[in-house]
Amino acid sequence: MSTLQLQDLYQGFRQPKTIQALAHKIHQAAQSLSSPLRIMEVCGGHTHTIMKYGLNQLLPENIEFIHGPGCPVCIMPKERIDHAIALAKMPNTILLTLGDMIRVPGSKTSLAKQRALGSDIRALYSPLDALKIAQENPDKQVVFFAIGFETTTPMTAAVIQQALALKLTNLFFHINHVLVPPAVAAILSDSVCQVNALIGPSHVSVISGAQIYQPLAEQYQMPIVVSGFEPVDVMQSILMIVEQVLQERHEIEIQYSRAVTEQGNQKAQEMIQTYLEPRSHFRWRGLGDIQLSALQLKEAYQFIDAEAVFEAVLSDEPIDDHKLCICGDILKGVAKPQDCKVFGRGCDPTRPLGSCMVSSEGACNAYYRYAEVALRSVKPIERKQATA
Amino acid sequence: MCLSIPSKVIQIDATNIATVDTMGVQRQVSLDLMPDPVVIGDYVLIHVGFAMNKIDQEDALESLKLYQQIHDSLEAEEG
Numbered sequence: 480m481s482t483l484q485l486q487d488l489y490q491g492f493r494q495p496k497t498i499q500a501l502a503h504k505i506h507q508a509a510q511s512l513s514s515p516l517r518i519m520e521v522c523g524g525h526t527h528t529i530m531k532y533g534l535n536q537l538l539p540e541n542i543e544f545i546h547g548p549g550c551p552v553c554i555m556p557k558e559r560i561d562h563a564i565a566l567a568k569m570p571n572t573i574l575l576t577l578g579d580m581i582r583v584p585g586s587k588t589s590l591a592k593q594r595a596l597g598s599d600i601r602a603l604y605s606p607l608d609a610l611k612i613a614q615e616n617p618d619k620q621v622v623f624f625a626i627g628f629e630t631t632t633p634m635t636a637a638v639i640q641q642a643l644a645l646k647l648t649n650l651f652f653h654i655n656h657v658l659v660p661p662a663v664a665a666i667l668s669d670s671v672c673q674v675n676a677l678i679g680p681s682h683v684s685v686i687s688g689a690q691i692y693q694p695l696a697e698q699y700q701m702p703i704v705v706s707g708f709e710p711v712d713v714m715q716s717i718l719m720i721v722e723q724v725l726q727e728r729h730e731i732e733i734q735y736s737r738a739v740t741e742q743g744n745q746k747a748q749e750m751i752q753t754y755l756e757p758r759s760h761f762r763w764r765g766l767g768d769i770q771l772s773a774l775q776l777k778e779a780y781q782f783i784d785a786e787a788v789f790e791a792v793l794s795d796e797p798i799d800d801h802k803l804c805i806c807g808d809i810l811k812g813v814a815k816p817q818d819c820k821v822f823g824r825g826c827d828p829t830r831p832l833g834s835c836m837v838s839s840e841g842a843c844n845a846y847y848r849y850a851e852v853a854l855r856s857v858k859p860i861e862r863k864q865a866t867a
Numbered sequence: 868m869c870l871s872i873p874s875k876v877i878q879i880d881a882t883n884i885a886t887v888d889t890m891g892v893q894r895q896v897s898l899d900l901m902p903d904p905v906v907i908g909d910y911v912l913i914h915v916g917f918a919m920n921k922i923d924q925e926d927a928l929e930s931l932k933l934y935q936q937i938h939d940s941l942e943a944e945e946g
């Protein structure tokens with residue numbers, strides 16, 4: 480038996496020949512579809528892969544991608560970003576967060592601009608770094624502005640556990656962890672929604688298990704295939720969806736079986752349940768208020784909950800988006816980035832007007848960066864050589 | 868930010884921190900979220916400084932074999 484090399488996990492699942500072969504099989508199978516198939520990829524990582532490899536151009540006319548709620552940065556409402564800025568402005572404070580969050584505009588400014596004004600705001604490689612920063616700065620209050628879907632929640636929980644074990648008294652948590660299934664349900668229950676199949680997130684499912692989509696599959700009677708991140712994974716998942724539709728099945732299948740199980744990572748789930756609980760509601764940028772769609776610290780941990788400890792500087796007034804921005808419609812799958820009047824003209828990654836332009840996983844950002852691939856109308860069979 | 872990447876475990880220290888290799892780049896990740904023991908040579912998915920799970924090597928090899936079959940049969944068809 481051959482053994483698996485690390486390289487195989489990259490190259491093997493990006494092989495242009497395999498992508499072409501799967502495209503061919505999809506074309507063959509799709510001829511038997513009786514109506515158009517609109518597949519929502521829920522996760523921004525998949526949007527990124529689809530755009531980067533031009534997979535949407537490899538599909539037959541009757542299969543279309545609809546880009547879903549995608550990335551945790553894109554769905555953060557302005558009032559929450561304002562929270563981060565208000566916390567960072569407090570005297571003697573260090574505000575920590577992850578990646579792209581720094582650049583997302585709130586109602587008046589962004590964390591990046593606030594940092595330029597002198598606030599101590601840092602983007603972490605890992606939430607674990609928060610522990611070290613709190614230990615090295617005992618005379619300062621350190622606030623971790625925690626963001627992410629199910630994928631990133633257990634990492635925050637692990638840091639909370641260690642902060643408690645180390646008895647740190649200067650590290651606080653502002654929890655913005657959101658949940659995929661309630662948001663997807665909100666999209667699917669909207670009467671304008673065009674989606675009739677789902678590509679399930681890769682790494683959310685690594686943690687939570689494919690089981691979390693069961694209620695969606697039952698209620699909306701649609702195929703759900705949990706897919707890996709690589710282009711071959713996505714193409715194989717589409718083929719599996721087409722086959723389900725042709726066989727009139729609507730089940731949860733796991734294409735990403737090298738990493739995802741039905742039950743997920745139960746240790747990580749337990750870690751989350753120890754410290755966090757569902758929040759009664761959370762306002763998603765573009766989607767509005769959704770019940771039980773996010774998490775908060777349990778009451779027993781209020782002493783490290785930034786929302787409780789620093790309540791005085793935080794406002795919960797909802798703040799709406801720029802009026803030209805149609806991120807909401809894009810998230811719901813009823814519009815594409817190029818339908819926006821200011822796409823690429825007034826709104827681009829250097830000056831994002833709306834949140835889906837900010838992060839590399841946002842639909843507008845991905846469309847902008849891969850505009851040439853995305854907007855090319857040539858169909859796959861004619862451009863076989865060009866895709867390698 | 869959700870882009871988790873496969874990496875190979877090359878060392879594990881006493882504090883449950885592993886050194887992993889991601890196509891030539893070495894970094895340190897916490898194993899605190901791993902439900903089962905991890906050994907050197909395992910492939911793991913890493914996300915913001917933590918290993919999230921092990922990659923099932925046999926399963927990955929099987930997929931790669933399936934893809935090989937798919938393009939072989941396609942080539943034969945186009946022959």
Ligand code: SF4
Pocket residue numbers: 803804805806809816819820821822823826827831832833834835836837843
């Ligand atoms: S292009 Fe900019 S303004 Fe338009 S929908 Fe996208 S993010 Fe919003």
